[in-house]
Amino acid sequence: MDLVLRAFVIFAFIYLLTRVVGRRELGSAEPFDIILLVVVGDLVQQGVTQSDYSLTGAILVISTFTLLTVLVSFLSVKVPALRPVLDGDPLILVENGEPNTANLKRQRLDLGEVLAEARLQQVTRLEDIGWAILESSGQISIIPA
Numbered sequence: 001m002d003l004v005l006r007a008f009v010i011f012a013f014i015y016l017l018t019r020v021v022g023r024r025e026l027g028s029a030e031p032f033d034i035i036l037l038v039v040v041g042d043l044v045q046q047g048v049t050q051s052d053y054s055l056t057g058a059i060l061v062i063s064t065f066t067l068l069t070v071l072v073s074f075l076s077v078k079v080p081a082l083r084p085v086l087d088g089d090p091l092i093l094v095e096n097g098e099p100n101t102a103n104l105k106r107q108r109l110d111l112g113e114v115l116a117e118a119r120l121q122q123v124t125r126l127e128d129i130g131w132a133i134l135e136s137s138g139q140i141s142i143i144p145a
Contacts, residue, residue, distance in 0.1 A: 003057050006048045007064035014044065015072070019088070087136050094132035097145065107134060118142045 048061050076086040091103045093114050104111065114132050117140040123129055130145035 003049065003052060003060045004064050006050075007061045008068065010044055010048050011065055011068045090136060090141075091134045092131065093134050093140065094126070094129045096131075097127040097129055099126070103134070109134070114140060 049057050072086055076083050091107065092100050093103055093107075093109065094100065099111050099114070104114070111126070114129075115126065118124070118126075118129055118132065121142040123142050123144050128145055129142060131141075131143040133141045133143070135141055
């Protein structure tokens with residue numbers, strides 16, 4: 001039971017951490033970010049299982065993480081009021097060619113990143129962007145004016 005409780009606490013901490021870090025950072029993985037994720041994964045494993053290297057312990061921890069992931073997904077679908085907390089809402093970054101500086105700052109994005117994404121979607125000027133929206137997945141959607 002101790003393993004399940006530790007897995008629950010670590011899951012909640014990681015979920016909170018990913019919400020605090022922000023969408024864009026997690027959506028664009030650099031080589032250092034991948035290495036960091038592997039290191040964090042090892043640290044999480046050590047924190048959850050301590051010195052329990054048993055097959056039963058591994059199955060309990062993996063099952064707990066899986067069930068919690070399914071529960072969060074289920075709650076997001078069945079309780080719409082929780083959806084903004086669990087999944088986040090899309091954020092408007094540019095509206096009718098005007099940057100929303102508050103949302104850009106809040107997500108630690110600069111206008112250059114939005115313009116780079118716009119160029120990938122064949123929109124070359126800020127004035128030609130009707131809407132730039134940061135989706136809850138971390139992707140930026142560009143809707144031309």
